Amino acid sequence: MLLKLTSRGYRFKRLFTGWRTWGWLWVFIGLLAGVSLTIILPQTLSDSFTLGLATKGLSKQNLFLFILIFVLVTPTLEEPFWRDYLGKSRGLLSLSDIAFAGYHLLVVALFLPSAYWLFLPVILIGLSIVAAFWRWIFRTTQGLMIPWLSHAAADLSVMLWVAWQFK
Numbered sequence: 001m002l003l004k005l006t007s008r009g010y011r012f013k014r015l016f017t018g019w020r021t022w023g024w025l026w027v028f029i030g031l032l033a034g035v036s037l038t039i040i041l042p043q044t045l046s047d048s049f050t051l052g053l054a055t056k057g058l059s060k061q062n063l064f065l066f067i068l069i070f071v072l073v074t075p076t077l078e079e080p081f082w083r084d085y086l087g088k089s090r091g092l093l094s095l096s097d098i099a100f101a102g103y104h105l106l107v108v109a110l111f112l113p114s115a116y117w118l119f120l121p122v123i124l125i126g127l128s129i130v131a132a133f134w135r136w137i138f139r140t141t142q143g144l145m146i147p148w149l150s151h152a153a154a155d156l157s158v159m160l161w162v163a164w165q166f167k
Contacts, residue, residue: 023141026137026147026149027146027149027153028153029133029150030149030153030157031154032154033130033155033157034154034156034157034158034161035161047165048113048115049112049162049165050166051113052110052112053111053162053166054166058166063162063163063166066159067156067160067163070155071152071155071156071159075151075152076148079134079138079151082096082099082134083135083138083147084138084144086099089135090139092132093132094132094135096131096135097128097131097135098128098131100131101127101130102124105120105123130154134147134150134151135147137150
């Protein structure tokens with residue numbers, strides 16, 4: 001997002017467009033991501049995912065920093081790239097949506113034990129729908145702030161779910 005803001009010809013006010021078109025609702029929908037994980041995923045899967053995070057070095061001591069980076073830095077880097085740079089398609093589902101989902105699927109697979117990889121197609125479908133939703137918001141509002149906030153809200157709710165699961 002910072003690169004987008006500093007690029008030549010970028011109109012700063014474009015960043016804040018779209019609030020009249022249900023902007024806060026789209027941000028709230030992003031918050032539902034973590035809630036849906038709590039409802040959808042079986043407890044054994046969430047325990048395994050948390051164990052996967054712990055084996056990669058995540059602990060209670062660095063959990064806050066991990067959440068902060070995941071919630072603020074990730075959407076800031078991803079939204080200009082996936083929505084603005086690659087998200088020009090007007091179709092219901094675009095190649096960039098599937099690429100976004102595939103990239104995130106690889107990240108999830110790193111922390112998911114192979115016994116649970118049968119969930120990966122469901123995760124791919126869900127992430128593709130989310131990517132298409134954020135691309136639609138970007139196209140509808142002609143601004144990055146609402147998709148960024150919705151993405152950050154989704155990441156925050158997922159990270160709160162991870163923190164809640166972390167023992």
